[in-house]
Amino acid sequence: MRVLISLLAGSLFGAGLLISGMTDTTKVQGWLDVFGNWDPTLAFVMGGAILPMLIAWKIAARGQPLTGGKYPQASRPELDRRLVVGSVMFGMGWGLSGLCPGPAIASVTYGGIGGVVFLIAMIAGMFAAPVVGAQLDRAANPA
Amino acid sequence: MQVAWIWGLAGGLLIGLGAAVYLLGNGRIMGASGILGGLVDSTDRTAERLAFVAGLIGMPLVLWLFMSPAPQTHLTGNLPVVIIAGVLVGVGTRIANGCTSGHGVCGISRFSLRGIVATLIYIGSGAVTLYLLRHMLGWV
Numbered sequence: 066m067r068v069l070i071s072l073l074a075g076s077l078f079g080a081g082l083l084i085s086g087m088t089d090t091t092k093v094q095g096w097l098d099v100f101g102n103w104d105p106t107l108a109f110v111m112g113g114a115i116l117p118m119l120i121a122w123k124i125a126a127r128g129q130p131l132t133g134g135k136y137p138q139a140s141r142p143e144l145d146r147r148l149v150v151g152s153v154m155f156g157m158g159w160g161l162s163g164l165c166p167g168p169a170i171a172s173v174t175y176g177g178i179g180g181v182v183f184l185i186a187m188i189a190g191m192f193a194a195p196v197v198g199a200q201l202d203r204a205a206n207p208a
Numbered sequence: 209m210q211v212a213w214i215w216g217l218a219g220g221l222l223i224g225l226g227a228a229v230y231l232l233g234n235g236r237i238m239g240a241s242g243i244l245g246g247l248v249d250s251t252d253r254t255a256e257r258l259a260f261v262a263g264l265i266g267m268p269l270v271l272w273l274f275m276s277p278a279p280q281t282h283l284t285g286n287l288p289v290v291i292i293a294g295v296l297v298g299v300g301t302r303i304a305n306g307c308t309s310g311h312g313v314c315g316i317s318r319f320s321l322r323g324i325v326a327t328l329i330y331i332g333s334g335a336v337t338l339y340l341l342r343h344m345l346g347w348v
Contacts, residue, residue, distance in 0.1 A: 070230065074234075077225050078222075079264040111313065113219070116224055118224050121227070130231075130234060137237055155304060159330060161293035162284065166241040172281045186298065191298040
């Protein structure tokens, strides 16, 4: 059941990314290009995606998930060095390429060799992340 | 171009619906970097993660095959830039524990301070990066 729900959620997510134009890097870079030919599409995508989730969080506030267990708690502390530095790095890569993780996975079959190279580089980055994260913690708390 | 925002809104609703199904069904945050990253560094819920990735790859491919003209990604052909960007996205989203779907869609809709701050930072960082490289240096 959980596997089927995951397949359904991934399929909806992928369909939405393609239909919304978010696997087109010119649209994403167009959103980030505030001083160029600015493209507001991403705001509509984000707004559209947030609507069902506003309702979902309301439902989640009472009761438990369909397959049992508990809903995820908000993490503490809320803001830390990892969140800030990681988001800055992510934004740099996002601005450079116009790809974030969802669209990078969704478009891998039709994004040509560049799309495959991006996905491999991203996964390599995910392998390296624990090391970089540990460095960051050491810099924050020198022994 | 005039209808781009309608497609954006419709696609956005589907993305949010997927996130809602994942949350209410499995009790998990639908974050692309978290689900893929979990395959890299944990053995937890591997089948669920693989099924999610299969849907995320399979459904756009099926739709893409029937769409005319077929959508393009227009990714830069500059492979060193692609590699640097990919590594930055991979490292950054795992350190920050979320990307556009997890922090953006799921975080903002929960009024999570972490999600809102992360989203403001990566949009700001992306805009500054693009401004420097496109308008100051003319590289991308």
